[in-house]
Amino acid sequence: DENAISLETAGFLLLVIGNKGLYCAHHTCSCAHRCYVDDKVSRVAWLNRSNIIFAGQDKWSLDPRVDLVTKGQLEYSLRIQKVDVYDEGSYTCSIQTKQKPKTSHVYLIVQVPANIYKVSEDIIVNEGSNVTLTCLASGRPDPAITWRLLNPSGKRFSEPLDGEEYLDIIGIMRNQAGRYECKASNDVATPDVKYVNVVVNYPPTIQKTQSSETPVGRLGMLQCDANAVPKPEFEWYRDEKRMTNTQSINIQILGTTTILVFTNVSEEDYGNYTCVATNRLGIQNASVFLYSEYNPFFFFFFLFLIII
Numbered sequence: 001d002e003n004a005i006s007l008e009t010a011g012f013l014l015l016v017i018g019n020k021g022l023y024c025a026h027h028t029c030s031c032a033h034r035c036y037v038d039d040k041v042s043r044v045a046w047l048n049r050s051n052i053i054f055a056g057q058d059k060w061s062l063d064p065r066v067d068l069v070t071k072g073q074l075e076y077s078l079r080i081q082k083v084d085v086y087d088e089g090s091y092t093c094s095i096q097t098k099q100k101p102k103t104s105h106v107y108l109i110v111q112v113p114a115n116i117y118k119v120s121e122d123i124i125v126n127e128g129s130n131v132t133l134t135c136l137a138s139g140r141p142d143p144a145i146t147w148r149l150l151n152p153s154g155k156r157f158s159e160p161l162d163g164e165e166y167l168d169i170i171g172i173m174r175n176q177a178g179r180y181e182c183k184a185s186n187d188v189a190t191p192d193v194k195y196v197n198v199v200v201n202y203p204p205t206i207q208k209t210q211s212s213e214t215p216v217g218r219l220g221m222l223q224c225d226a227n228a229v230p231k232p233e234f235e236w237y238r239d240e241k242r243m244t245n246t247q248s249i250n251i252q253i254l255g256t257t258t259i260l261v262f263t264n265v266s267e268e269d270y271g272n273y274t275c276v277a278t279n280r281l282g283i284q285n286a287s288v289f290l291y292s293e294y295n296p297f298f299f300f301f302f303l304f305l306i307i308i
Contacts, residue, residue: 043096046078049089053078085110085140113189114143119182120196126281127174127202133167137184137192144186150179150195174202174229203282204228209275211289220262222288224275227256232277234258243273262290 046053046068053061054068069077080087093104118136125131137143147161161167169176177200185191204226214220226232234253236243243260245251248269250261258277262269269290276285 043094044076045094046076047092047094080108083108083110085112110140111186111188112138112140114139114184114186114192116182116184116192116194119194122197122199124199124201125172127200128171131169131172131198133163133169133180133182133196133198134165135167135182135184135194136165139184139186139188141186141188143184143192146183146185148181148183149176150181172198172200174200176200177229199229201229201279201281204232204277204279204284206275206277206284206286209286209288211291213291213293214262214265215292216265216267218265220265220269220290222260222273222275222290223257224259224277224286224288225257226275226277226284228277228279228281230279232256232279235276235278236260237274237276238271260288265290267292 043056045055048061051061053059053066057068059066059068065081067079067081069075069079076093078091078093088108088110090105090107095102095104114137116135116137118134120133120135123131133147135145135147137145145164147163147167149161167180167182177198180196180198182194182196183191184193205228206224206226208223208225210221210223212220212222222236224234226234234251236251236258243249243251248263248266250263252259252261258275260273260275270292271290273288273290274285275288276283
């Protein structure tokens with residue numbers, strides 16, 4: 001068929017009939033516009049738009065990527081190597097015969113895989129701040145951009161977020177911290193994916209305290225757990241006095257947990273202790289109690305807490 005145009009690229013052959021268009025799926029591929037003639041042809045030429053590329057065997061184009069493919073006298077095909085987006089457009093094979101001129105037209109459409117060329121750097125912000133994440137991508141056709149927030153294991157746990165090139169997060173909260181995935185896709189090749197890590201700072205919140213009922217002479221432990229970013233620093237107080245390590249008292253800090261250890265509880269150790277968690281964004285404290293099961297004060301104090 002004189003209107004049959006084939007494209008050879010990436011190991012496959014794409015045959016396009018008539019004027020539906022010729023697709024090059026990779027901007028570095030090579031393509032050949034096939035044009036078949038018979039022995040009655042007196043003149044033949046290839047044109048791109050109105051510019052002559054070849055007239056007969058004479059090359060008019062200065063582009064070194066363009067050449068002719070001829071297999072005998074009946075084929076007059078144009079080959080473009082390392083196809084670029086600027087090659088997109090209409091190509092015409094013009095044939096002059098003794099009867100009348102004939103033309104074969106093809107429109108080359110160059111597709112380029114999505115490529116993310118700019119993405120936000122990893123950021124650290126304070127809770128309540130407004131955040132804008134950027135993800136810019138190129139491709140032909142224009143790629144669609146989607147955002148997701150990933151959970152710590154790397155799996156998606158949210159629906160696509162509202163945002164394309166720019167993802168706006170108003171008043172960011174601590175549960176919105178994590179790894180954000182930007183995906184650009186246009187169905188030409190595998191989507192391009194980039195990631196942005198967002199750290200949200202927030203003041204300490206004491207999540208759990210554990211008092212201790214410990215007899216005299218036994219090992220007693222008071223515990224305090226707090227969440228914060230940056231990681232909280234801990235202090236222990238009794239009344240207004242800050243506690244320090246002694247022979248009978250040891251302060252342990254294990255990440256976001258602190259434990260006040262009494263190696264040998266005495267009567268003087270019973271009482272109210274204050275756990276204080278701080279970071280540069282704030283402070284929070286909580287009361288923790290070391291008591292004896294025979295101490296009536298703590299019995300009525302805890303009964304009071306239960307009632308209220």
